[in-house]
Amino acid sequence: xxxxxxxxxxxxxxxxxxxxxxxxxxxxxxxxxxxxxxxxxxxxxxxxxxxxxxxxxxxxxxxxxxxxxxxxxxxxxxxxxxxxxxxxxxxxxxxxxxxxxxxxxxxxxxxxxxxxxxxxxxxxxxxxxxxxxxxxxxxxxxxxxxxxxxxxxxxxxxxxxxxxxxxxxxxxxxxxxxxxxxxxxxxxxxxxxxxxxxxxxxxxxxxxxxxxxxxxxxxxxxxxxxxxxxxxxxxxxxxxxxxxxxxxxxxxxxxxxxxxxxxxxxxxxxxxxxxxxxxxxxxxxxxxxxxxxxxxxxxxxxxxxxxxxxxxxxxxxxxxx
Numbered sequence: 001x002x003x004x005x006x007x008x009x010x011x012x013x014x015x016x017x018x019x020x021x022x023x024x025x026x027x028x029x030x031x032x033x034x035x036x037x038x039x040x041x042x043x044x045x046x047x048x049x050x051x052x053x054x055x056x057x058x059x060x061x062x063x064x065x066x067x068x069x070x071x072x073x074x075x076x077x078x079x080x081x082x083x084x085x086x087x088x089x090x091x092x093x094x095x096x097x098x099x100x101x102x103x104x105x106x107x108x109x110x111x112x113x114x115x116x117x118x119x120x121x122x123x124x125x126x127x128x129x130x131x132x133x134x135x136x137x138x139x140x141x142x143x144x145x146x147x148x149x150x151x152x153x154x155x156x157x158x159x160x161x162x163x164x165x166x167x168x169x170x171x172x173x174x175x176x177x178x179x180x181x182x183x184x185x186x187x188x189x190x191x192x193x194x195x196x197x198x199x200x201x202x203x204x205x206x207x208x209x210x211x212x213x214x215x216x217x218x219x220x221x222x223x224x225x226x227x228x229x230x231x232x233x234x235x236x237x238x239x240x241x242x243x244x245x246x247x248x249x250x251x252x253x254x255x256x257x258x259x260x261x262x263x264x265x266x267x268x269x270x271x272x273x274x275x276x277x278x279x280x281x282x283x284x285x286x287x288x289x290x291x292x293x294x295x296x297x298x299x300x301x302x303x304x305x306x307x308x309x310x311x312x313x314x315x316x317x318x319x320x321x
Contacts, residue, residue, distance in 0.1 A: 010198060011301060017202045018294060021209025028210045032284070038207055042166045042281050045200035046133075048193045049108035050174030051186040053126060067254065067263040068127040074250045074271030075106050075132050076139055082245050084147070086238045094235050096148050097292035100283045102242060103143040105132035105167070107275040110301065114273075118308035120265030128270035133171060133278075137163035140282060148286070159285070167278060201277050208280040208290040235292055240299040246272035247307070265311060273300050 021028060031037065083102040087095045106129045115125040132139075141159040178186060186193065250271035254264040276297040283290045 010202075011298070013202055014205055014294075014298065017205040018209045021206035022213045025210045025213030028206065029214060032207060032210060032214075038204070038281060038284070039162075039166055041200050041203055042277055043170050045197045045204075045277055046108070046167055047170035047174050048197045048200070050171040051178060051182065052190045052193055053108075053130065053171075053175070053178075054183075054187070055175065055178070059123075064263075066257070067121070067124045067259055067267055068131070070254060070259075071106075071124055071128040071250060071267040071271040072131050074246055074253075074267065075128060075273075076135070078249055079103075079242065079246045079272060079274070080143060080147075082242045082249075086242070089234055089238060091231055093289040094231065094292055096286070096288035097283055097290060098235070098239060098242075098296065099147055100144065100286060100288055101239070101274055101279050101293040101296040103140055103147075104274050104279040104282060105129070105136040105139075106270050107273050107277075107297075108133065110304075111270040111273045114304045114308050115266045115269050118265045118269070118311035119262065120269065120311075121262040122266065124263055124266035125270040128266075130171070133167050133275075136278065137168055140278075144282075144286065148288070159282075162285075163278075166281065204277055204280045205294065208284065208294060211284045212290045212294075235295055236299070239292060239296040240303060243272050243296065243300050243303060247304075269304055269308070273304065 079102045080099065083095075083099050086098060090098065106125075108129045111129055112122045112125040115122045137160050140163060144159075247268040251264050251268040254267045259267070274296060276293065279293040279297070280290055283293050
């Protein structure tokens, strides 16, 4: 029992933080208006994740760039495209939130971890996270402008500047600091930095839950069916379906062009995973529902945990044979 709790502590903490934020929204709502609080948390977490990225691991991807290119293309283009048909299935606020979830970059926190758990090539996952996060200051505002311009007002220039500051700048700063001599300290303290980063993500979940409660209160009178069991069930199914479809697409294309199994795994996981940290920030800024971002992130963790374990067991069986 305790072993199971320790193994799945982040999922449990995710549920607790969302519940606390949602139930206590009336008391926690002033936190949303604290200047630079959310931005500071995002910047700090991105820096902590970036300072633990080892450049030599990323360089391995340059020797065979095709897997990384395929994973990046899947993450940036294929996942959002798979989301578009859901506009005919989901209420407009949920579709807007789900599209934001699919347009944001690959997660720095879990893509490499789950890839390693499945015996995949984590250099491909790392390259995907770095490139998609560095490119998000252009990809995200343009994607939202093209698809959600009628649903939400977005200042492209403002979003480009904000994402450059909150995502790109801390990653570049972190790598400069590694180059200047912080690499040994960062590598030695990687478990602590990762734990602190996850705590930062959980704090953003609280903010997201507060914003979600505020959003629900605002639309309850206008659209009482938005949070109906049918709408929630449809959202859960479509979010999981998009993730599974993107994962299967990446693996299928990789296999068809002769890429080895370890890189297939990396392409599937990194190509389909999305970052909760940036997604919540964008969803709150755009005024769309944050619930789809939370649902997508939870579904990718559960689905990829199951798949990674099965891949690992399959690899162990082959080695034993």
